[in-house]
Amino acid sequence: MKSKDLQQLVLSKHESGDSIAKIFRDLNGAISYDTVKRWCNMIEKTGAIRLSAPPGPPRIIRTKQMIEKVKNRLKRKKKVSSRILAHELSVSRTSVRRILRDDLQYHAYKMRVVPLLKDEHKGKRKRFSNWIRTYFKKETTMKILFSDDKMFDIDGVYNSQNDRIWAVNRQEADKAGGRKQKRKFSDKIMVWLGVCSKGVSPLVILGIESMNHERYIKNVLPVALKYEKEMFGNDWIF
Numbered sequence: 001m002k003s004k005d006l007q008q009l010v011l012s013k014h015e016s017g018d019s020i021a022k023i024f025r026d027l028n029g030a031i032s033y034d035t036v037k038r039w040c041n042m043i044e045k046t047g048a049i050r051l052s053a054p055p056g057p058p059r060i061i062r063t064k065q066m067i068e069k070v071k072n073r074l075k076r077k078k079k080v081s082s083r084i085l086a087h088e089l090s091v092s093r094t095s096v097r098r099i100l101r102d103d104l105q106y107h108a109y110k111m112r113v114v115p116l117l118k119d120e121h122k123g124k125r126k127r128f129s130n131w132i133r134t135y136f137k138k139e140t141t142m143k144i145l146f147s148d149d150k151m152f153d154i155d156g157v158y159n160s161q162n163d164r165i166w167a168v169n170r171q172e173a174d175k176a177g178g179r180k181q182k183r184k185f186s187d188k189i190m191v192w193l194g195v196c197s198k199g200v201s202p203l204v205i206l207g208i209e210s211m212n213h214e215r216y217i218k219n220v221l222p223v224a225l226k227y228e229k230e231m232f233g234n235d236w237i238f
Contacts (some may be wrong), residue, residue, distance in 0.1 A: 143197070
């Protein structure tokens with residue numbers, strides 16, 4: 001929300017009889033309590049909010065034209081680093097980051113890995129969800145057992161973004177456990193798990209072989225059947 005909109009909102013709420021504390025709470029931290037108090041005092045004295053021009057020289061880098069350039073550049077290609085953007089526009093990286101964060105209210109989001117779905121798959125999922133909403137009551141959906149299977153690497157996993165080692169140099173970091181050793185062709189195991197409204201099913205470890213209908217019927221279905229009967233008796237969905 002822009003400053004003019006905030007001023008108009010504070011003015012209307014003050015004229016409606018709201019207290020300074022209530023106005024501050026309703027704005028949810030958009031401006032500080034002292035700013036709300038100062039604006040309310042202006043309204044009581046002059047009937048409006050009149051702010052003086054900000055101190056200091058006028059902007060020469062973060063101008064409206066530069067902000068628009070950054071915005072148009074991102075429209076053409078979203079995936080670009082602030083360093084490359086600063087080089088292309090011949091401005092400092094700090095100025096680019098301030099334009100992105102403060103002026104455009106942009107945030108850097110990491111790419112997510114999602115299933116590769118065709119339009120046919122999306123249509124089927126949408127029809128299935130609409131069918132569930134139409135013909136299933138809420139009590140019925142609580143008796144559904146959802147399940148999934150996944151192949152795990154026995155070397156373990158790590159988060160390259162969050163698993164950090166604080167040290168003075170790379171050598172000290174390696175000594176403190178800063179390396180994750182991983183084999184090129186490590187062994188893997190298949191794991192199955194079910195979940196419902198009442199909890200999680202027992203874990204089924206299927207070994208290194210891939211899943212097929214025979215292994216599913218032999219190893220997975222008996223576990224799912226036993227668990228669902230313990231939770232819901234004979235009235236359940238899988």
